[in-house]
Amino acid sequence: xxxxxxxxxxxxxxxxxNVTLSCEQNLNHDAMYWYRQDPGQGLRLIYYSQIVNDFQxxxxxxGYSVSREKKESFxxxxxxxxxNPTAFYLCASSMGGADYNEQFFGPGTRxxxx
Amino acid sequence: xxxxxEDPQALSIQEGENATMNCSYKTSINNLQWYxxxxxxxxxxxxxxxxxxREKHSGRLRVTLDTSKKSSSLLITASRAADTxxxxxxxxxxxxxxQLTFGSGTQLTVLP
Numbered sequence: 001x002x003x004x005x006x007x008x009x010x011x012x013x014x015x016x017x018n019v020t021l022s023c024e025q026n027l028n029h030d031a032m033y034w035y036r037q038d039p040g041q042g043l044r045l046i047y048y049s050q051i052v053n054d055f056q057x058x059x060x061x062x063g064y065s066v067s068r069e070k071k072e073s074f075x076x077x078x079x080x081x082x083x084n085p086t087a088f089y090l091c092a093s094s095m096g097g098a099d100y101n102e103q104f105f106g107p108g109t110r111x112x113x114x
Numbered sequence: 115x116x117x118x119x120e121d122p123q124a125l126s127i128q129e130g131e132n133a134t135m136n137c138s139y140k141t142s143i144n145n146l147q148w149y150x151x152x153x154x155x156x157x158x159x160x161x162x163x164x165x166x167x168r169e170k171h172s173g174r175l176r177v178t179l180d181t182s183k184k185s186s187s188l189l190i191t192a193s194r195a196a197d198t199x200x201x202x203x204x205x206x207x208x209x210x211x212x213q214l215t216f217g218s219g220t221q222l223t224v225l226p
Contacts (some may be wrong), residue, residue, distance in 0.1 A: 033213075035216075040218075040221075041218055041219075042216040043202070043216040045215075048213060050212060088154075090156055090157065092156075092157075101212070102147060102162060103157075103204075104159070105156035105158070106156050107155060107156045108154070110154075
């Protein structure tokens with residue numbers, strides 16, 4: 001089945017630790033995105049990548065880092081510099097080539113800082 | 115940054131009734147999309163409407179776009195309890211066709 005997967009579903013972190021969230025897609029999409037969602041809120045863009053080995057900061061990139069070494073994978077690291085990391089993190093992908101591209105979302109990772 | 119908001123923030127209706135959600139935005143767009151999110155899940159794309167379209171249908175969904183008023187609406191007809199979810203509009207931010215800016219969403223509750 002084609003799709004986009006995220007792991008783990010739930011993640012707990014102690015203050016001061018870095019954690020990495022996984023995002024994999026087998027849709028052959030060029031573009032991938034990371035969003036943060038706080039309770040009752042919309043999505044805010046953290047980072048996005050239009051092509052392998054290239055990525056751009058979104059609206060709230062501080063305290064986060066990403067890599068795009070493979071087309072299928074776009075991991076997100078939440079660093080200790082992120083002061084309020086408890087949130088629901090969503091990864092998405094899109095074809096990225098044309099102007100009107102829907103985004104396909106993974107099931108999300110809920111990160112809780114203890 | 116989020117450009118525009120959905121209205122209302124929350125909506126509660128009885129099964130069988132119609133639900134209407136509105137989305138306003140501030141800058142010109144080339145398309146607008148609607149997504150659905152069940153609690154604790156990822157978003158699912160519902161429908162995309164281009165700036166040169168005024169209305170689009172998909173099953174029980176009807177989306178309208180008024181570029182002069184910078185607004186869009188999503189109508190769900192004959193609602194079902196399974197339609198209970200959050201609904202978001204999304205559009206490319208000015209100058210970028212490949213990103214999407216999401217509104218804060220409308221929480222729809224359909225009571226059986």
